[in-house]
Amino acid sequence: xxxxxxxxxxxxxxxxxxxxxxxxxxxxAVRDVSFAMGREKLAIVGESGSxxxxxxxxxxxxxxxKVTAEKLAFHGxxxxxxxxxxxxxxxxxxxxxxxxxxxxxxxxxxxIGEQLLEAAREIKEGAAARQHALGMLAAVRIRDPExxxxxxxxxxxxxxxxxxxIAMMLMAEPELLIADEPTSALDVxxxxxxxxxxxxxxxxxxxxxxxxxxDLNLVRTFCDRVLVMYxxxxxxxxxxxxxxxxxHPYTRGLLACPPEIDQRRARLPVLQxxxxxxxxxxx
Amino acid sequence: xxxxxxESAAQPMIEIRDLSISFGQGADRVDAVKNVSFTVAPGESYGLVGESGSxxxxxxxxxAGLNPFWSGHMxxxxxKLAAKRPRALRRLVQxxxxxxxxxxxxxxxxxxxxxxxxAIHGVEDVETRVRAALDRVGLGPEFRFRYPHQLSGGQxxxxxxxxxxxxxPKVVLLDEPTSALDVxxxxxxLNLLTDLRQQLGLTYVLVSHDLGxxxxxxxRLSIMRTGEVVETASADDLSEGRLLHAxxxxxxxxxRGYDPxxxxxxxxx
Ligand SMILES: Nc1ncnc2c1ncn2[C@@H]1O[C@H](COP(=O)(O)OP(=O)(O)OP(=O)(O)O)[C@@H](O)[C@H]1O
Ligand SMILES: Nc1ncnc2c1ncn2[C@@H]1O[C@H](COP(=O)(O)OP(=O)(O)OP(=O)(O)O)[C@@H](O)[C@H]1O
Ligand SMILES: [Mg+2]
Ligand SMILES: [Mg+2]
Numbered sequence: 003x004x005x006x007x008x009x010x011x012x013x014x015x016x017x018x019x020x021x022x023x024x025x026x027x028x029x030x031a032v033r034d035v036s037f038a039m040g041r042e043k044l045a046i047v048g049e050s051g052s053x054x055x056x057x058x059x060x061x062x063x064x065x066x067x068k069v070t071a072e073k074l075a076f077h078g079x080x081x082x083x084x085x086x087x088x089x090x091x092x093x094x095x096x097x098x099x100x101x102x103x104x105x106x107x108x109x110x111x112x113x114i115g116e117q118l119l120e121a122a123r124e125i126k127e128g129a130a131a132r133q134h135a136l137g138m139l140a141a142v143r144i145r146d147p148e149x150x151x152x153x154x155x156x157x158x159x160x161x162x163x164x165x166x167x168i169a170m171m172l173m174a175e176p177e178l179l180i181a182d183e184p185t186s187a188l189d190v191x192x193x194x195x196x197x198x199x200x201x202x203x204x205x206x207x208x209x210x211x212x213x214x215x216x217d218l219n220l221v222r223t224f225c226d227r228v229l230v231m232y233x234x235x236x237x238x239x240x241x242x243x244x245x246x247x248x249x250h251p252y253t254r255g256l257l258a259c260p261p262e263i264d265q266r267r268a269r270l271p272v273l274q275x276x277x278x279x280x281x282x283x284x285x
Numbered sequence: 286x287x288x289x290x291x292e293s294a295a296q297p298m299i300e301i302r303d304l305s306i307s308f309g310q311g312a313d314r315v316d317a318v319k320n321v322s323f324t325v326a327p328g329e330s331y332g333l334v335g336e337s338g339s340x341x342x343x344x345x346x347x348x349a350g351l352n353p354f355w356s357g358h359m360x361x362x363x364x365k366l367a368a369k370r371p372r373a374l375r376r377l378v379q380x381x382x383x384x385x386x387x388x389x390x391x392x393x394x395x396x397x398x399x400x401x402x403x404a405i406h407g408v409e410d411v412e413t414r415v416r417a418a419l420d421r422v423g424l425g426p427e428f429r430f431r432y433p434h435q436l437s438g439g440q441x442x443x444x445x446x447x448x449x450x451x452x453x454p455k456v457v458l459l460d461e462p463t464s465a466l467d468v469x470x471x472x473x474x475l476n477l478l479t480d481l482r483q484q485l486g487l488t489y490v491l492v493s494h495d496l497g498x499x500x501x502x503x504x505r506l507s508i509m510r511t512g513e514v515v516e517t518a519s520a521d522d523l524s525e526g527r528l529l530h531a532x533x534x535x536x537x538x539x540x541r542g543y544d545p546x547x548x549x550x551x552x553x554x
Contacts, residue, residue: 224543263537264524
């Protein structure tokens with residue numbers, strides 16, 4: 003993994019905390035999360051509600067919660083306390099995010115083509131921009147780019163909407179991409195082809211990728227490193243290829259739950275949570 | 286030996302023959318489903334897998350009566366389906382949707398969501414049925430007056446399943462029922478679906494991209510690509526890698542995880 007941090011890390015996060023004020027008290031959703039990353043594929047895994055999306059959104063200043071951090075820096079420049087003006091040069095341009103729910107992230111009253119062009123306007127114009135956008139739809143394996151370019155979001159299948167979102171992100175060519183469950187609605191073949199595009203961006207254009215996922219088998223084979231989150235904390239940091247040998251009972255539990263094609267069982271195991279997993283993790 | 290087969294044993298619960306569905310016109314025409322046929326026995330769980338955009342959700346929507354524009358032959362419990370269907374027939378088939386966020390009305394309580402189908406079908410005993418429906422999916426009475434945003438993803442999907450079951454259907458159509466859930470909650474929901482099928486004698490059609498989920502839940506499955514069924518297989522065929530069509534075999538390889546060499550060899554069939 004030599005060279006990942008050359009020219010310094012892309013992103014540094016130290017003691018990130020996110021709290022929500024709710025009618026029933028404060029929800030401490032992200033607790034003392036710290037990590038640094040270079041031009042690599044970093045996975046965040048963990049059960050639902052463990053804080054993965056809020057961590058990703060905090061990096062872009064998009065969480066509705068109250069964020070505190072000792073450090074939150076992109077190429078050494080702090081992301082804390084930026085003005086909306088400063089965010090405009092970063093968000094969707096230098097740092098992009100593919101949101102968990104494509105149906106909510108696509109604008110229902112704009113065609114897919116209009117939304118793609120909007121994502122790229124500053125790069126190219128007119129017919130050239132249109133060709134570029136069609137090329138991106140083809141790159142994410144959309145079978146009929148011309149039709150999908152003209153289509154409205156409700157006319158697409160679940161997986162087509164998700165790929166339209168990824169095409170939009172490709173239009174922007176970010177330096178850091180935060181992808182929140184970006185391929186959960188895709189068939190496994192197209193999923194891998196889309197991941198190959200992201201892999202290529204990391205390797206040839208030195209993009210950093212934060213890959214949020216429930217799919218531990220995919221993360222094990224696709225990513226470089228893995229952060230395992232539980233109840234807002236990072237419980238373990240692992241090299242992705244060693245994920246299957248993880249020791250923590252929570253990580254082992256997550257690995258055991260999914261049904262497997264070649265080992266069929268009558269019933270699936272579910273997580274047996276241990277109160278000790280809630281205790282603060284020593285670095 | 287004389288071959289006397291009772292009518293109910295011989296009669297499939299779901300019969301689909303030469304089903305075709307298209308959308309749009311001219312350059313925007315899509316033949317979303319092309320001559321698809323399969324049958325599902327009473328109490329069986331049948332899988333549909335395949336390419337994104339290959340027509341899986343479109344088939345389920347037509348079976349559920351949500352899209353009247355189809356051609357071919359479809360029957361449920363021996364009753365032929367037409368564009369307009371009698372109320373009693375509509376009750377027999379219910380659907381759980383791909384998207385647990387979008388499928389529950391955000392401004393309705395769980396109680397409202399569950400009692401609405403009862404009101405539409407003029408069913409009595411609303412109170413008892415709503416309580417029983419929640420109980421069946423393992424949600425306590427404390428969930429009854431919550432709104433969807435006050436539920437976790439797994440709880441929301443339980444409400445969607447409770448709603449599908451409240452009219453006591455025979456057939457439940459499950460469109461990616463767990464793809465938005467984490468692996469532990471997925472295990473919970475799949476265990477629940479297995480129990481309910483046994484207890485209530487339900488027939489399922491399950492759409493999933495996860496071949497592990499399909500092998501776990503279904504005895505047989507169809508593999509789809511561009512609106513067509515390319516292959517029909519058993520769960521054992523899947524587990525033992527006995528798939529015939531090159532596209533099906535590619536899906537199986539892709540299920541093993543990320544492998545650049547394998548991806549470079551993928552064909553476009
Ligand atoms: N607006 C909010 N108000 C109060 N609590 C919130 C709010 N948004 C999120 N949370 C809480 O923050 C925690 C972390 O949520 P987050 O969305 O990061 O989970 P996640 O790990 O992405 O889960 P999933 O896998 O289900 O997407 C959860 O317990 C959630 O209930
Ligand atoms: N209302 C509609 N108007 C126009 N085209 C539609 C409509 N609904 C579906 N389609 C088209 O029909 C095709 C099949 O869509 P469908 O949603 O059935 O796919 P799917 O197999 O469920 O895919 P996924 O796995 O991505 O959910 C797609 O090309 C889609 O664009
Ligand atoms: Mg999330
Ligand atoms: Mg679908």
